[in-house]
Amino acid sequence: xxxPILKHGDYLIASxxxxxxxxxxxxxxxxxxxKVASVxxxxxxxxxxxLDIMDSFxxxxxxxxxxxxxxxxxxxxxxxxQPDVALAMVQMGLSxxxxxxxxxxxxxxxxxxxxxxN
Amino acid sequence: MAACDRTFNVTTDKDVVRIREYxxxxxxxxxxxxxxxxxxxxxxxxxxxxxxxxxxxxQVIIQVLLQNSRxxxxxxxxxxxxxxxxxxxxxxxxxSTGRGMGIGLPGSRRIMDDxxxxxxxxxxxxxxxxxxxxx
Numbered sequence: 045x046x047x048p049i050l051k052h053g054d055y056l057i058a059s060x061x062x063x064x065x066x067x068x069x070x071x072x073x074x075x076x077x078x079k080v081a082s083v084x085x086x087x088x089x090x091x092x093x094x095l096d097i098m099d100s101f102x103x104x105x106x107x108x109x110x111x112x113x114x115x116x117x118x119x120x121x122x123x124x125x126q127p128d129v130a131l132a133m134v135q136m137g138l139s140x141x142x143x144x145x146x147x148x149x150x151x152x153x154x155x156x157x158x159x160x161x162n
Numbered sequence: 163m164a165a166c167d168r169t170f171n172v173t174t175d176k177d178v179v180r181i182r183e184y185x186x187x188x189x190x191x192x193x194x195x196x197x198x199x200x201x202x203x204x205x206x207x208x209x210x211x212x213x214x215x216x217x218x219x220x221q222v223i224i225q226v227l228l229q230n231s232r233x234x235x236x237x238x239x240x241x242x243x244x245x246x247x248x249x250x251x252x253x254x255x256x257x258s259t260g261r262g263m264g265i266g267l268p269g270s271r272r273i274m275d276d277x278x279x280x281x282x283x284x285x286x287x288x289x290x291x292x293x294x295x296x297x
Contacts, residue, residue: 063183066175097182097200099207100266101175128200136204136269137255 047072049079054086055156057149060094066101073109080116087156088113091149093124103138110143119144119159123152163226163233166191172239173219178210185224185237192226192233193295201273202235202293208266209239209289217243217286227292234275234294242286249281 045068050057058076076088090106092098098106110120121144125133133139146152166188170181185206189199206222213220220241227234246252255268267289271277274291281287 063179065179096186097203097207099178099182099204099211101211128197131197132200132204132273135201135273136208136266137272138269 046075049075051083051085052153054084054160055089055153056080056083056085056087057089057091059091062094063096064102066105069102069105073105073112076109077112077116080113080118085118086160087118088120089149089152089156090120090122091124091152092122092129093126093148095129096126098125098129098133098138100136100138103133103140107141107143110141119156121146121152121155123148163191163228167223167225169221169223171219172210172213172222172241174214178207178214181210181222181224182207185235188224188226189235192235193297194235194293198293202237205270205273205291206237208270209237209291212266212289213239213241213243216246217241220286227294232294232297234292237274237289237291239289240286241288245283245285245287246279246281247283249279253279 045062047058047060056079058072080088106122113120122140123146125145144155146155168184170177182203186199186203189202194202210222220239223238225236227236253268270291274293276292278290
């Protein structure tokens with residue numbers, strides 16, 4: 045299933061609805077990188093609340109995604125990493141690198157607003 | 163519980179998702195906590211990815227372990243790929259010869275209670291991992 049991408053003011057919100065296979069994750073990356081320019085978005089939020097696992101592939105694609113979107117001129121915030129997913133990532137040695145993260149959608153929007161004001 | 167034992171072929175990323183979801187179900191039946199189930203599923207995901215990355219294809223076996231009134235999960239990964247020429251290096255954090263980040267094996271060893279790896283160059287690699295339920 046394609047991840048829906050909603051426009052919210054100047055921002056794009058990609059809200060993952062179910063666990064994703066690799067193809068769907070790569071599709072999301074493509075969709076976001078294209079859409080960020082077509083709507084001239086000032087920021088992107090990727091909501092991963094429903095993801096019950098983030099392995100090396102998922103973390104690598106999220107890092108690539110944030111970097112590509114940054115090259116297109118917008119910051120990305122990943123929101124909703126679940127506590128047991130965070131625990132497994134740390135134990136496994138997986139990192140989201142320098143991607144901004146926030147607890148939930150609300151905090152993510154606040155972070156993007158801060159970024160825009162600066 | 164032996165009815166839970168299953169062997170999976172690993173070839174594509176869809177297999178990775180299927181197998182890790184199955185491992186989570188088995189882990190839940192055994193009685194592992196939500197945290198432990200996610201840890202186990204992450205290990206299974208990484209071990210499947212290693213197979214696809216380095217050997218293209220292989221098998222992963224998920225089994226329930228019963229031993230002296232202990233219960234646990236046994237994950238076995240077998241492939242006939244190129245093998246690992248330097249296991250000590252492969253077990254180091256951050257070492258990778260593939261596209262990955264070299265975290266799969268050392269991370270899995272940290273998470274599981276027992277971790278055995280056997281590899282013969284040109285014949286393949288077998289990884290055996292156990293995690294016991296703390297009762």
